[in-house]
Amino acid sequence: MISKKELALLVLILVVGAVTFAINPRFLSAVNIGNMANLVGLFGIFALGVGLVIISGGIELSVGSMFAILGVIFLDLFANLGLPWPLALAAAVGLGLTLGLIHGLLVTKAGLQPFVVTLCGLLIYRGAARFYTSDATMGFGYGVDDAFLRWLVADRSFGVPHTFIAFVIIAAAMAVLLHGSVYGRHLYAVGKNEEAARYSGIRTGRVTTLAYVICGGLAGLTSVFIVFYTNSVSPSSHGNFYELYAIAAAVLGGCSLRGGEGSVIGIMLGVVLLQVLQNLVNLLGIPSSLNFAVMGSVILLGVLADQEITRRRKRALAQAGALAARGGK
Amino acid sequence: MTLLSMDDIGKTYPGVTALDGVSFALEPGEVVGLIGENGAGKSTLMKVLGGVVAPSRGQIVVDGRAHSALSVRQSQAAGIAFVHQELNLFENLDVAANIFVGRELRKGMMLDRAAMRAEAARHLAPLGVGYGPDTLVELLSIAERQMLEIAKALSMRARVIIMDEPTSSLSLAETDRLLAVIRKLRAQGVAIIYISHRLSEVRDIADRVVCLRDGRLAGHLARADITQDAMVRLMIGRDLAQLYTPPKAAPGDPVLHLTGLTTPAFPDRSVDLTLKRGEILGLAGLIGAGRTSLAQALFGIAPALAGDVRLDGTEVAIRAPSDAIGLGLYLVPEDRKRSALVLDMTIRENVSLADVARFARRGWVRRGAEGAVAERELRRLKIKAPGIETPVVTLSGGNQQKVVLAKWLSMRPRLIVFDEPTRGIDVGAKAEIYALMRGLADEGVGILMISSDLEEVLGVSDRIAVMHEGRVTGTLDRPRFSEAAVMQLAVGLTEKGAAA
Structure with a gap:
């Protein structure tokens, strides 16, 4: 099931890709496709989490800083303290889940605005990460590594990056959760009309909190992927702005910041489009300083087009409704 | 000029x-x-x-x-x-x-x-x-x-x-x-x-x-x-038959019995009330008399501070809407667009909103089963819509209210509290809603109807309880129904005071 909106996004991706390919045929080279898939995987996993929070009617701004703090903690546990990698990995994911839980409880129990809670998270985690390493860059250290873990999170099978495979698996699980499960239905209801959800006996606090928890967990997982991608963590810049990539992808993919709207397919396509645009900037020799400007412009145009489509659909819907009402009399 | x-x-x-x-x-x-x-x-x-x-x-x-x-x-x-x-x-x-x-x-x-x-x-x-x-x-x-x-x-x-x-x-x-x-x-x-x-x-x-x-x-x-x-x-374009339809059988045992129920809106007042099986109990009063607070306490939105709630003679504790729903005690709230419906969702999704889990197997919602129930309610309540996949936002007020009712009727109600059930609904749809309430009462479902519309309270209820500033100032049986009697109680004159 793919909506017209998502189909339009797919067409846009194909058009941008075709244009890029026409100007620079390296766009479709195996190396380039592989690199893009790797980045789609890296950015896609946590974008799904952020998308979930956005559908609940909230926002999550702190994932970029989470990558820094969870990255240095993971490296410290694994490289400096010599903890076995499954434990270090579990610690990163577990901490991510915990931070998500704290955000969720602050939003639902303390009644704080999601923007404020996660903005504070963004500042706190970034500062904590810099303090943790005294602002120094942390790396694996000489000879410290684990071949299996590195293969698992940073290698490829049959040319397909494992990050991308992980992304597809998580997206499939997320699609089931969002579009087929009881939880998914409740999440959309809470996102669209929390009061009606509450009056229908839905435990709205739990539904919302769980969205932040899942988002935190996916951010924890991603933090490990990113450490193996960059091989070191500079806490002042590691993961900077990544939360905005995720929000941008979700919005491009049809999530409304008012909540209650969006789909897994949409978010996936949003992530792909962002990466294709990045790639376009690189391959077409556009100064990389314009990177953000290109992204911003495309999102703006996308949202404008979406607005127009929605308006037309609403009009058609209203007419259909009026017709039905009269037909029934 | x-x-x-x-x-x-x-x-x-x-x-x-x-x-x-x-x-x-x-x-x-x-x-x-x-x-x-x-x-x-x-x-x-x-x-x-x-x-x-x-x-x-x-x-x-x-x-x-x-x-x-x-x-x-x-x-x-x-x-x-x-x-x-x-x-x-x-x-x-x-x-x-x-x-x-x-x-x-x-x-x-x-x-x-x-x-x-x-x-x-x-x-x-x-x-x-x-x-x-x-x-x-x-x-x-x-x-x-x-x-x-x-x-x-x-x-x-x-x-x-x-x-x-x-x-x-x-x-x-x-x-x-x-x-x-x-x-x-x-x-x-x-x-x-x-x-x-x-x-x-x-x-x-x-x-x-x-x-x-x-x-x-x-x-x-x-x-x-x-x-x-x-x-x-x-x-x-035709004569509307008399609003009132008498119940099929004489009122039976109490469905709902409240003693000393204190709501957060009136912490120093309490409510005593009995609703019998088969009757429609109207709850009249001025705006702010505590009727909606009572409904919200019964439904667990703003739980009662103290007091005793008995449902079919058994004492129950209601701390959240899920508790009330588990007991078969449902609320049709005052503001249906805000509190009862997710307007952008379809009729099917709104009908199943309160218990989607019923249609789920291992967490997965089976749309076939869900749709069948929505279909059934659509026909039973004569909801005027092209189909169950119609977004609720396109329906008229009366049909939206029927969707709210369909949600609860699909879940075996024992008691339904209606808060201003026909606000902003046209005359034809009103009559249908009244007929539905009477049908439910005859099936043994307790009906508590809060209404500020005197015509409605006097025309539909079998008995009227009137509230004033957080307590019940009196109840009236049908022979004693009159606008004046309700108004006297609503402004705080008790039955004794009114008689004096």
């Missing part, structure tokens, strides 16, 4: 005729009651007058000049003002700022606050309101806000004020005050178009009644001919 007239107005949307040859004229200083079922074309006609909708044919004559359509500006310049059903005020600004919003008085580049305050006070004074120009609008009650809208209209030198369901959220006392203000305006030569479903008010206030039906003029009534029966006949 005719103030304005609309001649042979027609409005068609693609595939829909909203207005068809409606003519309407207004004299200075008259109150015209505009009635008709929802969808009859009242709002469209008024939007034509307000310059929001351009008619497809016909003309509008204002001050002797004919227009094929008015612009919003022309309409305002002609002195036509609206007091809206959904009030359009800025809660974060004060009264004076709201009166002058968009046309602020200024001194050079700066606001002339003193002048605005003085001018605002001048227009508020004759309305007899208890607030001044500096009061923050968020502190005002709905009735006070309405008076503010009227003051705003007067400050714009309104000659015609259009009021769309002005009393739907007002208590009886507030309604009386509004009607008094309307009479005063009439005496000053202001013409009022009064749109309301509350026919008793229309009877009290209107000099003339105009009725629309299916976009056409259904008829006029002159002052002497205005009776509720005549109005209902015009609206639905």
Whole structure:
């Protein structure tokens, strides 16, 4: 099931890709496709989490800083303290889940605005990460590594990056959760009309909190992927702005910041489009300083087009409704 | 001298005729009651007058000049003002700022606050309101806000004020005050178009009644001919049978029994109440008497602070809506768009909103089973919609309310609390909702109906309990039903006091 909106996004991706390919045929080279898939995987996993929070009617701004703090903690546990990698990995994911839980409880129990809670998270985690390493860059250290873990999170099978495979698996699980499960239905209801959800006996606090928890967990997982991608963590810049990539992808993919709207397919396509645009900037020799400007412009145009489509659909819907009402009399 | 007239107005949307040859004229200083079922074309006609909708044919004559359509500006310049059903005020600004919003008085580049305050006070004074120009609008009650809208209209030198369901959220006392203000305006030569479903008010206030039906003029009534029966006949084109249907069997054991129930709204008062099987118990009272708080306590939205709730004789504890739902105790809330429906979702999704889990196997919702139940309720409640995949937002008020009912009826109710069940619903759909309530009561479901509409309370209930400031001041059996009896209890005179 793919909506017209998502189909339009797919067409846009194909058009941008075709244009890029026409100007620079390296766009479709195996190396380039592989690199893009790797980045789609890296950015896609946590974008799904952020998308979930956005559908609940909230926002999550702190994932970029989470990558820094969870990255240095993971490296410290694994490289400096010599903890076995499954434990270090579990610690990163577990901490991510915990931070998500704290955000969720602050939003639902303390009644704080999601923007404020996660903005504070963004500042706190970034500062904590810099303090943790005294602002120094942390790396694996000489000879410290684990071949299996590195293969698992940073290698490829049959040319397909494992990050991308992980992304597809998580997206499939997320699609089931969002579009087929009881939880998914409740999440959309809470996102669209929390009061009606509450009056229908839905435990709205739990539904919302769980969205932040899942988002935190996916951010924890991603933090490990990113450490193996960059091989070191500079806490002042590691993961900077990544939360905005995720929000941008979700919005491009049809999530409304008012909540209650969006789909897994949409978010996936949003992530792909962002990466294709990045790639376009690189391959077409556009100064990389314009990177953000290109992204911003495309999102703006996308949202404008979406607005127009929605308006037309609403009009058609209203007419259909009026017709039905009269037909029934 | 005719103030304005609309001649042979027609409005068609693609595939829909909203207005068809409606003519309407207004004299200075008259109150015209505009009635008709929802969808009859009242709002469209008024939007034509307000310059929001351009008619497809016909003309509008204002001050002797004919227009094929008015612009919003022309309409305002002609002195036509609206007091809206959904009030359009800025809660974060004060009264004076709201009166002058968009046309602020200024001194050079700066606001002339003193002048605005003085001018605002001048227009508020004759309305007899208890607030001044500096009061923050968020502190005002709905009735006070309405008076503010009227003051705003007067400050714009309104000659015609259009009021769309002005009393739907007002208590009886507030309604009386509004009607008094309307009479005063009439005496000053202001013409009022009064749109309301509350026919008793229309009877009290209107000099003339105009009725629309299916976009056409259904008829006029002159002052002497205005009776509720005549109005209902015009609206639905037939005689509405008596509202009241007696129950099939005599009332049985108590379904719900409350002793000493204290709600957060009135922490130092308590409610005792008994609802018997098979009866419809009406809960009357003024706005703010604690009826909605009682409903919210029963449903776990704002749990009771103290007291004993017995359902079929068993004591139950309700701390959250999920507790109430687990017991089969359901609430049809006052504001269905806000509290009962997810408007963008389909009928199917709204019907299953409270227990999707029932249709799930291992966490996965089976849409077939879910759809079958929605289908069944759609047919049973005669919901007028193309199908179960129709978004609820496109339905009329009456059909939306039926979707709310479908949600609960699909879940074996034991007791349903209806809070203002027919607010903003047209006459035909009202009758259907009453019939449904009676059917449920006959099946043994307890029905507690909160209503501020006296006609409804007196016409539908088997017994009426009246609340005043957080407690029940008395209950009336059918033989003792009268507007006066309910009103006396509602203003706090107990049965003893009333007798004395």
